Amino acid sequence: MADILRVGVAGLGTVGASVVRLLQRQREALAARTGREIRLVGVSSRDKAKDRGVDLSGAAFFDDPAALAASQSIDLFVELIGGAEGAARKSVETALAHGRSVVTANKALLAAHGAELAALAEEKHAALAFEASVAGGIPIVKTLREGLAGNSIERVYGVLNGTCNYILSRMELERLSFSDCLTEAQRLGYAEADPTFDIGGFDTAHKLAILASLAFGTRIAPEAVDIEGIEHVTLADIDAAAELGFRIKLLGVAQRTAQGIEQRVHPTMVRKTTSIAQVMGVTNAVTIDADAVHELTLVGPGAGGDATASAVVADIADIARGVRSAPFGLPSASLRPCERTPVQRHEGGYYIRLSVPDVPGAFAAIATRMAERKISLESIMQHGARAAGRSAEAPVGVILITHATTELMVREALDAILADGTIAEPAQVIRIERE
Amino acid sequence: MADILRVGVAGLGTVGASVVRLLQRQREALAARTGREIRLVGVSSRDKAKDRGVDLSGAAFFDDPAALAASQSIDLFVELIGGAEGAARKSVETALAHGRSVVTANKALLAAHGAELAALAEEKHAALAFEASVAGGIPIVKTLREGLAGNSIERVYGVLNGTCNYILSRMELERLSFSDCLTEAQRLGYAEADPTFDIGGFDTAHKLAILASLAFGTRIAPEAVDIEGIEHVTLADIDAAAELGFRIKLLGVAQRTAQGIEQRVHPTMVRKTTSIAQVMGVTNAVTIDADAVHELTLVGPGAGGDATASAVVADIADIARGVRSAPFGLPSASLRPCERTPVQRHEGGYYIRLSVPDVPGAFAAIATRMAERKISLESIMQHGARAAGRSAEAPVGVILITHATTELMVREALDAILADGTIAEPAQVIRIERE
Known part of the structure; x- marks a missing residue:
């Protein structure tokens, strides 16, 4: 058996705790699958004393995630802190600069700095993996980067935000107004106290920008996404859609056009018979149109500690097996600029x-x-x-x-x-x- | 850039011709993605003279596929001949024995000899990849083997045979009898003149046995699959199902039970609201239940030259990038026997x-x-x-x-x-x- 893969996890919220549990629960299976023991050796979080219901006894505690990232005790740094700047950015940059591979679920960080981080990873021969950053447990990053490597992709689109899909589903099924559904989503913990990031389409835009880069070999460009949220969708629209054989979904759509790559997030009419239209509640789905495979749809949980941890652990296992893909599928110098296509x-x-x-x-x-x-x-x-x-x-x-x-x-x-x-x-x- | 990856393709039917076209069309993109040129250097087929509408000028022709498999001119052998024995088996064994990696779409070969071939590949440090053998263009092998590496899988099930799904869909939508739909499917080329292999559930059983091995870490065991075809499904059943909120699908189901791994193929009532129930016509779909990801469904084309070639080329690209996964996810010595669970x-x-x-x-x-x-x-x-x-x-x-x-x-x-x-x-x- 090859060397132990020593892992440090920064951020012990819902996802971080699930990752720790999954690594422990699947210890033997992961060793059999990857040929290496994957061992948690270090953790970092804001509150050392908090009981998260996981066994951290074998792991050293670091107050500063960047110190964990820089520590010679780890081979792989897992960033689950969140946010485009601050501790998340600093610790990921530190890990890569030290030649350590990074696994992250942080879409905001990737949207803001993905191209630079990919270039740094490449320079240092480290992996940078982010399956968990888009559509939770759905292996869409792997599918675009590896599973469809022989395809020229025409369009990738999907339901990428569970909060919005929950609200739109409830409006239709229960005949409630947007604001009633939003209140209910907040009560159930499906929406934040300030829901703007979700319902305004910004979360979807971050995820879409990642998918577009993978699908089209372009530099990630969240600023080139045209964004419209679901705030103005009314029950009258939902009823009319139903009568016409449609359903309204907040979609992120990235599409190859004669003018360039079009990226847009907006409420969308989709025919009820499509796979995407069937996706209700907090579930996510992504459809890919490509020249060889024609149409492929993946449906699964877009959020949740365990589902997101499933994606994080799959990335860790790939790195344990020695897989080194270019983060966005192509060497970063080959990624073309993504111009904003006027809507x-x-x-x-x-x-x-x-x-x-x-x-x-x-x-x-x-x-x-x-x-x-x-x-x-x-x-x-x-x-x-x-x-x-x-x-x-x-x-x-x-x-x-x-x-x-x-x-x-x-x-x-x-x-x-x-x-x-x-x-x-x-x-x-x-x-x-x-x- | 690393060495050229020299590819030999045996079998130039619909899928083989699509693979050649795709390698040529995507030559630059594949080189950028994998860091290597992927070059077709040899082909073998029964009829050298036949015009397949593809450019074979750069490739040496071999009358005997096993001679191509043994040739020092190739690094990777692509087997698209079909059949569990004969030329397919001999050439795959020859390639692996010579330490050459193999990509195959041959479910019958894998069902019959998958465990032995995996052991041979492992011994020779060669890759054995077979994404195209199950569900055509859907990357289900990669998803089970890599994308869900951190999960304990409870059940994998799906619509794995386009012919059966086409017939059941037509029966429901057009209110036709089984035999009328079968005749129509034969006329459209969706069913063979002797349709037993498809409608009797045997094709689904081969594919299911491959999925079960990947999902549960067991030795592939097609003989342990309980099989029932769709011949006895009547319009009365389809109507009653509809009235009760169900749809009838031919499913392959592999499931972890207290008695062991249950593998079965049979007409099945599925609730109309499920993703699987929405899959109509020749489309395939696979759903996975697992402890971390909960439920994941992949929907896409289960057959067709281009879709199958998409899967073959993805395997070639992985091998070009140097990825060496254990064919069934675990070292073959670690695969446990799969006992037949009495139905x-x-x-x-x-x-x-x-x-x-x-x-x-x-x-x-x-x-x-x-x-x-x-x-x-x-x-x-x-x-x-x-x-x-x-x-x-x-x-x-x-x-x-x-x-x-x-x-x-x-x-x-x-x-x-x-x-x-x-x-x-x-x-x-x-x-x-x-x-």
Whole structure:
């Protein structure tokens, strides 16, 4: 049997404690699989005294995670501190600079500094592995980097944030408002007290940027992601989607286009029959379109201590077996820049919900403005038809589904319709993702 | 850049031609990803002259695949001949005996000789990779062997045969009989002229045996798989399943039980809401239940030249990068024997369809026999209720759904009911797979 792999773990929150437990529980199996003993020799956390229900007796305690990262007592540094800067960044840089391999679950760190860290790892012949940073227990990083190595990838998209998917699922299944569902998610611990990072789409954007880099061989570029959250999705939209055979999901989508790599996060209409549409609650899913494999979908837990630890431990096992992949699939000098593709160029179908006064000519005025931009309509649906006792001019909901067009044309047409006075308030626009 | 990896491909059918095309199309990307040029230097096939629409100008032609396998001109032998014996077996053994790594898509060969071939590869320090042998383009071998290395796997199950899934999907969607769907599948090339291997469940059993070995660290044991095909599934079963919220799939299931590893292939009731149930047509899907990741599902193309070639090329790329995993995840000496678990011990819920004369006391007689074996019923549904003009004693369809019990109890109860004369013909029994 080869040398022992000596592991240091910094950060003993839910994931860190699960990693320690898993390494202990699977000690024999991991040794058999990797040919080496994997031994926890050091830990670091903010509170040394806290009882985490795990046995840390064999591990030295370090107050400073960077000191653990620099320690000659370890071969591999596991960073589970979190955050793009501070202790996480410093300790990962320290470990790599000392030529020690790093496993991290830290998407924010990778989004901000992934390309530089990959270059440092390469220079020092160390591994930098981050399966746990995207979609929790789903082995999507390995799949993109290794499992689809023979493919040219066209698109990668998915449900990458459990909080948002939980809220959207609850809205549909329980017919609750966005804010009611958010409150419930906070009560259950599925959403933070300040939920902006999740519901605003920023968490999804970090994960998407990692996937895009792996899929397209580009330098990670979170600043090139166009981001829209789920705050403005209403029950009316969810109902209309259901009636039309769609479901609304917050998707991260990265796609090869003639203009470059398009990266976007937004509420999206997906056909109910697709694998992605079936994913409810806190589950995550990622679909890859590629030239050889066509379509591949992975569905699994996007968060949780054990599921995330599963990904961390798989990375540790790969490193124990001596696997050294380029972190983003290609040598970092070969990663191409990822330019921001203007979202105005986005091509696809659109769902548009308008509040239209129920007066003669309103439909015609809308259709004319659409036709002027060569937008053709797949369907028009009127919601909330005139009821007894209702004022004749009270607005009714009108849903348009367009054939493929560009974002620019849609925005121009809606601006014109608003300027005409045909509608009193801006339209709700949700992109439709093709299958 | 490291040495060129020189590849020989034996078998130039649909998959072989796709592999050659993919290696050529992705030449630069593969070199960037693996750090080596991957070069096709030799091929072998039955018909040298046949035009396959691929450029073979740089590759030497070998009439005998074993001669290609033995040739010093190659580093890696790709076996796409098929069959458990003959040229496939001989050439793979030859390549490994010469210390050359092997990539194969041949499930029959692995099912019959996988353990011996793995031991030979290990002895010679060569790789033996077979991602393409199970579920086509889905990276399930890599996921089980590497991506879930930190997990103890409880169950792996899936839709592993596109022909069967196509037929069952068509029966449901088009309301056609089994034989009509089979004829159509044959016309479309989804089923062989002799379809026994697919519809009888044998193809699924080969694939399941490979997955079970990877999941449980056992020696591959196709002879320990309990096999039942889809020939006896009727439209009446499919309708009843739909009414009860189920769908019928031919599943391969390998499961850790107190008695050992249970491996079985049979038509199965799965709840419509599960990921597996959503998989229609020729698509494949595999779900893994494991202690850390809980549930993970992979969905993708189970066959087809390009999708299978995607898996073959991923294996080639891993070998180019120097990855040497134990073929079945563990050193072959550590693989434990896989005893056949008697299916009488299988525990679960059951769907039972009986044809019962519509006479007083029939229900009571059935319920009594069930109760004697402590089988409790979740639901009882009567189908084809008495219609005007119908004879009072004409049989009606009765569907029972049981709570968890054992196969033995169910078989005993049904034998007793048949012996009592309560039913005139044997019952249809379909196992329910828990979520």
